[in-house]
Amino acid sequence: MRGANLAALVIFVLLAATPWLAEFWGGSYLTSLVMKAMILGIAALSLDLLIGHAGMVSFGHAAFVGIGAYTTGIMITEGAPNLAHILPMTIAIAAAFALITGAISLRTSGVYFIMITLAFGQMVFFTMSSLSDYGGDDGLTLWERADAFGTGLFDSDTGLFYTILATLITVTLLLRRLIGSRFGRVLRAAKQNPTRVESMGYSVFAYRLTAYVIAGIIAALAGVLFANQAEFVSPATAAWQRSGDLIIMVVLGGMGLRHGALFGALAIVLLEEGLSTLTHDWRLIFGPMLVLMVLYTKGGIAGLLEKRGET
Amino acid sequence: MLSLVNLDKHFGALHVTDNVSLDLHPGECHALIGPNGAGKTTLIQQISGTLQPDSGQILFNGTDITALPPHRRAQAGLGRTFQITSILPEFTVLENVALAVQATQGSSFRFLRSVTGEWRINKRAYDCLALFNLADRANRPASALSHGEKRLLELAIAIAGEPKALLLDEPMAGMGKEESATLTDTLLTLKRDYPILLVEHDMDAVFALADRVSVLVYGQIVASGTPDEVRANPQARAAYLGEEAC
């Protein structure tokens, strides 16, 4: 088995065992930390579809997480807490936002694409800050979690935990199939040489826009999970710093490499946690460490694991 | 089947396409020759849609395609190769061609089924590679091919799209004498199935392949006719063929 696959299997087993492990060590602190990491993993995986496979460096991906979180928060506050309503609404809003902003952003490329997606992301951030009925800058505390189709699944941390894990696994499998499909092949080709792909008869724009919508929807679903896990939503969820974090996870994990984004998300969350218990100025260590890892591990964590797996 | 009508294009002060009208008939190979910088590549780009003319029309099978984006022109049946090799370096040789085949096999907005398992696509891709003796390279990364092989891969990609006409921009560029001769033979067989607009500097190839030759100088067509007529035309000799002689 290839190194990355083996590592991912170990990780999924460890993740599945976390609620049980937490009874001996870490308690609910550990489970909520791991839930956060898995949610970020889902968002990072969706961003890697854009960065790693389509060559679209979006700097506004956290906006979609924010859209999912706020849709959930507002609907719960307004007395429509059933996922049967929240999910379609989230998907519809995220898809519409991705279609419109994607269609505009994709008129540009390179640095301009980065800048314009950043601008759209900030637009979401400021919109959320101005929702004074829903907490404005301070954010919105949720007094209950969403109703998981009447099952009560989200009433317990364990239920929520395994829902998040199941979503993570589903998204991993789904994206892997997508990459290997006809659609994925066109996307990967257009990253290498868009002019050539156009001249074969493909509208590169249409494929990229579709990918942008798919990635946006997945990130928004991560946002739904996030709102339920944190029981709190705030504009900070959609801030550009969060978009930057997601890019770092993708790059550190290994762009376009199997499970890379998941490795990146787990590594960042755990490093951040570990270092911040060691010292107050953990960012001073964290920053250089990141730079070194990106410089010296071509292909990120997944790249390292693949090499090991081959020898 | 392909007609350029009074095409005109400027790059700033440079009149790169000067009132060019030109036809490509079914079953023929029409060679476009001319010195470097004459505007041949620019003309190919206007036909394939990567550049837009300032004025004039491009008709393909009776429909006006002047306003269509490149991918729509490709769908309409215009296949092309590039003067500067343009392939997908990270894909295997087979996958380069398979992607072109895929465009002819229904929608590519299919998201879940594995494309490497689509035998129909793979089989046709292998057949295209075999035409150019590249079948044994199928599973190599395209970036690992030699220059000559990459030029052939370009052609295989173009053929795989089942074009109705081919635009070839210096297919022999950078090839040795022997490779050029082999490719000329291959193009002679392709000519039976595809009308070809051929831009080429290799005069042996041009005179072996072309049914008609047009000479482009400073954006203008200065001579057009059968190879023998063009060879005899003093303007064409002065503009282009003279270079070869000395």
Ligand SMILES: Nc1ncnc2c1ncn2[C@@H]1O[C@H](COP(=O)(O)OP(=O)(O)O)[C@@H](O)[C@H]1O
């Ligand atoms: N995008 C461009 N912008 C400005 N000038 C260009 C551009 N592309 C080509 N040219 C100029 O147009 C002229 C014709 O170029 P080209 O069509 O490549 O010639 P050919 O293929 O006949 O050698 C050259 O002088 C070239 O420098």
Ligand SMILES: [Mg+2]
């Ligand atoms: Mg040229």
